[in-house]
Amino acid sequence: MLANALGQDAYFQDKRILLLDKDPKKTNDRTWCFWERGSGQFDPIVAKSWNNIFFGGQVFSQQFNIEPYTYKLVRGSDFYQDHLQKINAYAHVDFIEEEVVGIVESKDEVRVSTAKNEYTSPQIFTSVFDFKTLKDQQKYPVLQQHFVGWLVATKEPTFNEDEAVFMDFSVEQRNNTRFMYVLPYSENTALLEYTLFSENLLPIDEYEKAIKDYLNLKYHCTEFEILEKEQGSIPMTSYDFQVHNTKRIQYIGSAGGWTKPSTGYTFYNTSKKIRDLIPLIKNNQPFTSLRSQRKFWFYDLLLLDILFSQNDKGQYIFETLFKNRPPQLIFKFLDEETSLWEDIQIISGCPKKEFIKALLGRLF
Incomplete structure (x- = not known):
């Protein structure tokens, strides 16, 4: 997504952009889904969409019409074909199938090593995810x-x-x-x-x-x-991945903390983050504004605290929420677009005891 965004923006036409990946991206290795109001940028490659969803619980189950939202599915193979076709059309963007084995930053550049070559650049963006980073810290549940x-x-x-x-x-x-x-x-x-x-x-x-x-x-x-x-x-996790960013190395995707901690949804969130990232690159501004608003970060943290200590509570929490609140409001909340009043509606629709206990645990 980022390579395509850089390639189509006239500002970067005098730059040379290299996309490295160890995989040729020709198989359907994954499927992405997301909800969206109306039409969107991925509609040409949406394989299937639904206006109705079913939520099933242990006690409460119901079919919902989610309009004005639509739940959309994109197959990995369709996404790769579409984006690589666009990327290959940009004269200043190259896609090379090589595995990155090392990244070394110096004062003036970053040196990226693959099994075959070395490349240098004043700026790199990496989505290579190291799960060990999360396991080695104790501050945030994972x-x-x-x-x-x-x-x-x-x-x-x-x-x-x-x-x-x-x-x-x-x-x-x-x-x-x-x-x-x-x-x-x-x-x-x-x-x-x-x-x-x-x-x-x-x-x-x-x-x-x-x-x-x-x-x-x-x-x-x-x-x-x-x-x-x-x-x-x-x-x-609510871990702050941006602490690993440096002057010349920026982490993106899940490695940059772009996964919604409470749901795991990443695809559509990444498209929004990239839209916000491009002007920051142009204006040489820090990427700290890509973090979630503090309130949504904290909401996610409380849910993860509960699920980490009482992993069997997830069914009860989600079932209570879908029983008490419409999916449209839930989707808006998970998109981090709700007002404080709407936040209160969501919070009041959740189980009280578990979240109060998690809140007190974080405060004290």
Whole structure:
């Protein structure tokens, strides 16, 4: 996204821009989803969208119409093809498939080493994420949103293609926060992801068994073909990644703290951060303004404090919130666009005891 933004901006046409990646980006290795009001910049590559979502809990479950929002899905392969085609058209931008093995900053430049070459630049942006940085600190809790997904095709019509299963907490929680996420492309095709908000990953067969069991129990489906598989782990933390930025090295994406700590959503958040980043680069201004507003950072921190100490509370918190407040307000809150009055509405719709305890823990 950043390479494309720099390439299309006339201000950078006299610069040479290099994009390094160890992967050619030609496979569908991941899927991104996000909610958005109306049309947006990614609409040409949106593979599927929904105006209805389903939230499932242990006690409360409901279908919601989320207009004026639309929930949109972008396949990784479509995104790569679209953006690499644009990048290749910029004469001053090069994409080279090489793995970065070292970055060394000196007074006047940064030297980037790959397995094959060395490159120098006065400025680099890196999205290389080091999870060890988070594990080595104790100030902020660290969870992971980890998941395994199967894109399946069924023989019989199975899914409601007009409705995305946003969170289904009816699955066994096992002292964690666990839910199923279902994105139907059609009546016969859907991406199912078994997802956890927890500290540690599971053995791969536990995720896959959960998907099989869910297909059987929820859809009475035992015959299906697995078309694609994907898996991932996204950091969930209020840790300030910007402390690692230097004069010439800036961290972006999850490595720059652009993942929403309370949800793990990164794709759409990154597009907004890049829009704000470009004028900062042009005007040689510090990137501290890319941090979340202090209040939203603190809200996320309280939720993570709860989930870190009582990981089984996630289902109760989300179920209470979706029972008490409309998804439109929840989405606006998670987009960090709410007023103080709207914040109060969200807070009052959450369980009180857990958040008061977390608040007192942080204050005292």
